[in-house]
Amino acid sequence: MATDLHRAVTVQGLTRSFDGRPVVDGLDLTLRAGQFTALLGHSGCGKSTLLRILAGLDREISGTVLVPRRRAVAFQAPRLMPWKKVWRNVLLGLPGKPGRAVAEKALDEVGLGHRSGAWPKTLSGGEAQRASLARALVRDPDLLLLDEPFGALDALTRLKAQRLVAELWQRRGCTVLLVTHDVDEALLLADRALVMRDGVIAYDTAVDLDRPRSPGDPALAGLRTRLLAELGVTEGEFAESATA
Amino acid sequence: MTVDHAPPSAPPDISPLPDVESLTPARAPGRVPSVPRWLRRAVGPVLLLVLWQSCSATGVLPADVLASPGTIARAAGELVGDGTLPTAMGVSLRRVAAGLLLGGVAGIALALVSGLSRLGEDLVDAPVQMLRTVPWVGLIPLFIIWLGIGEAPKVALIALGVAFHLYLNVYAGIRGVDARLVEAGESLGLGRWGLVRHVVLPGALPGAMTGLRYSLATAWLALVFGESINADAGIGFLMNQAREFFRTDVIVVCLVVYAFLGLLADALVRTLERLLLQWRPTFTGQ
Numbered sequence: 164m165a166t167d168l169h170r171a172v173t174v175q176g177l178t179r180s181f182d183g184r185p186v187v188d189g190l191d192l193t194l195r196a197g198q199f200t201a202l203l204g205h206s207g208c209g210k211s212t213l214l215r216i217l218a219g220l221d222r223e224i225s226g227t228v229l230v231p232r233r234r235a236v237a238f239q240a241p242r243l244m245p246w247k248k249v250w251r252n253v254l255l256g257l258p259g260k261p262g263r264a265v266a267e268k269a270l271d272e273v274g275l276g277h278r279s280g281a282w283p284k285t286l287s288g289g290e291a292q293r294a295s296l297a298r299a300l301v302r303d304p305d306l307l308l309l310d311e312p313f314g315a316l317d318a319l320t321r322l323k324a325q326r327l328v329a330e331l332w333q334r335r336g337c338t339v340l341l342v343t344h345d346v347d348e349a350l351l352l353a354d355r356a357l358v359m360r361d362g363v364i365a366y367d368t369a370v371d372l373d374r375p376r377s378p379g380d381p382a383l384a385g386l387r388t389r390l391l392a393e394l395g396v397t398e399g400e401f402a403e404s405a406t407a
Numbered sequence: 408m409t410v411d412h413a414p415p416s417a418p419p420d421i422s423p424l425p426d427v428e429s430l431t432p433a434r435a436p437g438r439v440p441s442v443p444r445w446l447r448r449a450v451g452p453v454l455l456l457v458l459w460q461s462c463s464a465t466g467v468l469p470a471d472v473l474a475s476p477g478t479i480a481r482a483a484g485e486l487v488g489d490g491t492l493p494t495a496m497g498v499s500l501r502r503v504a505a506g507l508l509l510g511g512v513a514g515i516a517l518a519l520v521s522g523l524s525r526l527g528e529d530l531v532d533a534p535v536q537m538l539r540t541v542p543w544v545g546l547i548p549l550f551i552i553w554l555g556i557g558e559a560p561k562v563a564l565i566a567l568g569v570a571f572h573l574y575l576n577v578y579a580g581i582r583g584v585d586a587r588l589v590e591a592g593e594s595l596g597l598g599r600w601g602l603v604r605h606v607v608l609p610g611a612l613p614g615a616m617t618g619l620r621y622s623l624a625t626a627w628l629a630l631v632f633g634e635s636i637n638a639d640a641g642i643g644f645l646m647n648q649a650r651e652f653f654r655t656d657v658i659v660v661c662l663v664v665y666a667f668l669g670l671l672a673d674a675l676v677r678t679l680e681r682l683l684l685q686w687r688p689t690f691t692g693q
């Protein structure tokens with residue numbers, strides 16, 4: 164049990180290069196089981212690359228990567244197969260021949276049970292993203308990898324989706340790695356926030372605050388400023404440029 | 408209701424303004440129903456027929472140049488009545504069916520080989536793309552030398568045209584499948600065969616349908632070419648015979664049959680597309 168608690172994911176000296184340019188460069192990372200971790204970083208800093216490696220989708224790597232056998236991914240775009248009804252999308256790739264009821268249970272969990280027989284083209288952006296989440300959850304993963312899953316949603320839908328993910332995580336208790344470029348999202352959801360820079364985890368902090376949290380909780384203001392600084396943004400900037 | 412003083416909730420000002428456009432509903436309710444679309448579309452062809460008939464009747468269009476619509480209808484009646492046309496159609500349809508089957512199997516098989524594996528692509532695609540530049544109609548003399556003048560060269564010609572179109576479109580369809588969907592399938596635990604079955608092949612289906620449509624059109628074309636050489640049965644044979652006797656009416660009947668069969672094939676593909684591609688989020692026209 165003790166080892167489980169400490170090591171759902173272990174990465175040591177991970178390097179991944181594209182055309183001789185290292186994007187992940189000797190990265191070390193340990194994720195504790197059941198922990199919700201947010202991975203922040205500039206666009207193009209290698210967050211998706213790291214996530215794809217943890218998902219087992221990219222094997223052209225050097226270094227050590229230990230991940231749970233049961234893992235699931237939700238991408239920024241829902242990536243549903245347009246030629247399969249929603250429930251068939253949810254069941255795609257599951258071993259055995261699970262019935263539609265299995266899919267519908269997972270869809271119910273994300274509030275999408277009524278759309279199980281729909282074509283993906285008829286779903287709204289938020290619905291498609293939830294279907295993609297159901298498809299990940301139905302695999303009952305020990306490690307859930309989320310690559311900016313709310314990035315393409317409007318602000319209102321994003322809030323709802325964030326709340327849904329928080330609920331699902333609390334109910335399931337799986338390890339979650341959420342890639343995002345939104346500091347507030349990280350502070351709303353995560354136990355721990357990482358900042359990736361120059362191919363390594365450059366900053367690592369715990370987010371200690373009782374749940375449920377509300378967006379922009381003043382208790383997190385200090386951490387927010389710190390994380391923004393790590394990302395190279397100083398908070399006065401907007402005000403300054405507005406008066407300039 | 409009459410309003411003689413400003414009511415508490417005044418109606419909005421709808422007086423015309425510059426740069427303001429009033430957007431009316433597309434179909435105004437209660438409007439007089441207009442002439443049905445099919446009737447409007449029928450007017451042109453009917454007018455053309457009337458013009459043609461009157462030209463023939465007044466002698467402007469002599470019968471050995473082009474028979475009148477009336478004569479053609481009568482010829483059609485006779486050809487159907489004595490069983491000549493149905494028999495000929497049966498023979499021609501069998502040729503097309505055989506060619507479609509052979510060409511379809513060959514084209515799709517080759518496309519799968521070169522679409523699904525790099526090795527297959529290197530081995531198959533280059534020679535096929537090279538052969539593609541040869542106009543297939545130009546192969547008729549070779550086919551006659553190789554296969555004689557029976558059914559074989561006709562079926563081979565049709566099969567060739569079909570195979571090329573299916574190959575090109577299915578191959579392009581396979582290679583056009585969104586790599587991100589393949590990656591998603593991989594992340595869901597699909598193996599190589601699962602990916603092919605659940606992601607690649609369904610993704611290539613629109614391309615395959617386009618290929619089917621083109622290859623059907625090509626099949627009719629190949630049939631006409633194939634049957635114009637040494638046919639002893641079929642629609643082409645009827646046409647050749649009619650040419651000898653200057654029966655322009657019979658020739659037109661045969662052309663109409665070709666057109667009709669082509670139309671039928673197109674309708675078939677459309678139905679198939681509606682059934683198989685209903686998942687596609689494409690613009691379907693207004």
Ligand SMILES: Nc1ncnc2c1ncn2[C@@H]1O[C@H](COP(=O)(O)OP(=O)(O)O)[C@@H](O)[C@H]1O
Binds near residue numbers: 186204207208
């Ligand atoms: N398949 C690829 N080929 C070449 N370069 C790539 C490839 N995938 C990602 N990269 C590069 O790696 C870097 C990190 O990309 P990515 O991990 O997608 O960034 P992000 O942090 O925004 O998710 C970028 O500079 C990108 O151009």
Ligand SMILES: [Mg+2]
Binds near residue numbers: 210211212310
């Ligand atoms: Mg990314």
